[in-house]
Amino acid sequence: MTTTTDATPAPAGDLTSAAVTRPEIMPEPRSAFERVLVAVFVAVPFLALIAAVPLAWGRGLGWHDAVLAIAFYYISGLGISVGLHRYFTHGSFKAVRGFKIALAVAGSLAIEGPVITWVADHRRHHKYSDKDGDPHSPWRFGSDWKALSKGLAFAHVGWLFDGDVTSQEKFCPDWLADSDVSRISRWFPGLVIVSLLAPALIGGLWSMSWQGAVTAFFWATLVRIAFLHHITWSINSICHTFGKEEFEVRDKSRNVSWLAILSFGESWHNLHHADPTCARHGVLKGQIDIAARTIWLAERLGWVSDVRWPDAARLTAKEVDETRKFGSMTRRTAAKPAG
Numbered sequence: 129m130t131t132t133t134d135a136t137p138a139p140a141g142d143l144t145s146a147a148v149t150r151p152e153i154m155p156e157p158r159s160a161f162e163r164v165l166v167a168v169f170v171a172v173p174f175l176a177l178i179a180a181v182p183l184a185w186g187r188g189l190g191w192h193d194a195v196l197a198i199a200f201y202y203i204s205g206l207g208i209s210v211g212l213h214r215y216f217t218h219g220s221f222k223a224v225r226g227f228k229i230a231l232a233v234a235g236s237l238a239i240e241g242p243v244i245t246w247v248a249d250h251r252r253h254h255k256y257s258d259k260d261g262d263p264h265s266p267w268r269f270g271s272d273w274k275a276l277s278k279g280l281a282f283a284h285v286g287w288l289f290d291g292d293v294t295s296q297e298k299f300c301p302d303w304l305a306d307s308d309v310s311r312i313s314r315w316f317p318g319l320v321i322v323s324l325l326a327p328a329l330i331g332g333l334w335s336m337s338w339q340g341a342v343t344a345f346f347w348a349t350l351v352r353i354a355f356l357h358h359i360t361w362s363i364n365s366i367c368h369t370f371g372k373e374e375f376e377v378r379d380k381s382r383n384v385s386w387l388a389i390l391s392f393g394e395s396w397h398n399l400h401h402a403d404p405t406c407a408r409h410g411v412l413k414g415q416i417d418i419a420a421r422t423i424w425l426a427e428r429l430g431w432v433s434d435v436r437w438p439d440a441a442r443l444t445a446k447e448v449d450e451t452r453k454f455g456s457m458t459r460r461t462a463a464k465p466a467g
């Protein structure tokens with residue numbers, strides 16, 4: 129159900145009146161075939177991740193493989209963080225057409241679903257964070273240790289097998305109306321094949337050997353995808369259960385510092401729920417946010433504009449410990465009042 133008419137995308141959350149009356153969950157549940165596909169894409173890379181440790185130990189990891197794995201991790205990971213999350217879901221900045229397309233393609237290479245499906249699920253998560261209707265809250269079954277253990281597993285990966293399908297017409301009318309984005313969303317199966325095979329092709333040509341293609345497929349495809357999946361899913365599970373509440377929120381989102389670098393800054397998830405459209409999530413001094421630095425660079429290159437950088441005055445009102453300093457990129461036009 130996509131349209132190909134061009135329209136200016138509405139900002140995140142600004143739903144049309146037609147969308148307001150639509151149901152949030154599609155009447156048709158996820159099919160058995162789709163669930164099997166999800167299972168394959170969850171299980172196979174994960175098995176590779178387990179096998180990776182003894183293989184690396186036995187010198188089965190060459191530097192070509194390492195370079196390719198890190199490069200594809202960055203491209204697909206930033207595609208999720210800068211693209212699908214901060215831009216397509218939350219409208220933290222405006223992008224020129226070429227950069228918008230690049231972000232949609234890069235995010236698709238993470239194999240976390242088509243752009244519009246990802247955005248619709250994530251907008252539903254923000255609408256109902258840790259309440260009934262949230263597609264992946266770890267608090268779904270209760271708060272005693274048994275219910276929470278079950279909830280953590282559900283928030284991490286179990287929710288992918290849930291029958292509920294978020295309505296795209298309800299949660300994502302803006303991008304459904306954008307012909308570039310709806311087309312890239314439909315091309316998802318093709319982009320999955322690119323993401324699976326491109327590392328093997330480059331690895332094979334680089335080393336001019338079949339063995340180079342096979343090891344690149346193992347490291348830069350299977351291990352890279354498994355690792356990125358589990359880091360992304362940790363934002364839904366770990367960052368809604370453990371960590372610090374540095375900003376006041378009505379949900380259980382928390383800031384988790386040890387996941388910051390691997391998640392490109394997504395694990396500053398407590399601030400993100402306190403101020404969802406903010407382009408930098410690690411707003412406090414010392415909180416590394418690679419995605420925010422990427423947006424900063426793109427702004428300098430003229431690829432993005434109207435970036436919603438952190439606003440000191442707005443954030444101070446939500447800060448739990450007001451003595452903490454904000455990092456760079458923060459607008460201080462109306463700084464904290466003296467004293």
Ligand SMILES: [Zn+2]
Pocket residue numbers: 213217218250254400404
């Ligand atoms: Zn979000």
Ligand SMILES: [Zn+2]
Pocket residue numbers: 253257363364368381397401
């Ligand atoms: Zn969240």
